[in-house]
Amino acid sequence: MIEINNVWKRYGDNVILENISATVKEGEFITLVGASGCGKSTFLKMLLGTDTASQGDILLDGKPIPSEPDAERGVVFQQYSVFPHLSVLDNVVIARAFEKTKIGFLWGSAKKAARTEAAELLDIVGLGHMQNRYPDELSGGMRQRLAIAQALILKPRILLLDEPFGALDPGIRADMHDLVLDLWRKHKLTVFMVTHDLKEGFHLGTRLWVFDKRRVDLQAPNAYGAGITYDLPVGVCEPELLDEIDSSLMVKN
């Protein structure tokens, strides 16, 4: 489904990502971990289409990934991306409205259908009872549920999650894990999720990627970028390897 071929990303002389190659099948759930600033978000942006590779290519079903975001790729960021002046329900409806009309407004039966669909999704993410409330009345976990509902109303095949639960308490995070795993299975999504938490990476999904620099020049710290140093199936990792990765990330984070 997705082929990443010798992808490099540079900003000026600063090499961020270096020679990344990987193949991802439909339905995989990949968690990405790596030191702060190593280029995980940049990588997600290239999958989303808001940033482009400096070299190499990313193919989706054999074709270059579209250079603009589209409904195939839904995204949820750590920073809440909700509209404060709209109700919870309208925040989900507007995501559909922008997709359909570019001006973010629906009429008649299209509006009714979008409202029904949005209400169903809010039930699924556990916000059915908050439909008429406003974002500032929601907790952090609830706002992330809302952001997930906004992404899902576009029926994406690929869900990109950039540290979506980083700001949440551990108990709420566990609930969100269950939600994301449930949605992944039910909607047969392909998921890429950035996390700072290696344990979260090993708990969720099917495959863990560790981003790190393979080579370092102390005189020129920006001369080399990060690659995928570990590509591991989730759940079968030796505890020693987990410790090894954990300590290498702790040194750099």
Ligand SMILES: Nc1ncnc2c1ncn2[C@@H]1O[C@H](COP(=O)(O)OP(=O)(O)OP(=O)(O)O)[C@@H](O)[C@H]1O
């Ligand atoms: N538009 C840009 N122009 C120049 N440099 C950029 C730009 N976007 C990101 N960078 C740089 O690219 C590097 C990687 O940033 P990125 O946000 O991808 O890292 P990250 O691994 O997601 O970090 P964190 O875990 O802290 O969120 C950083 O050094 C950042 O300053």
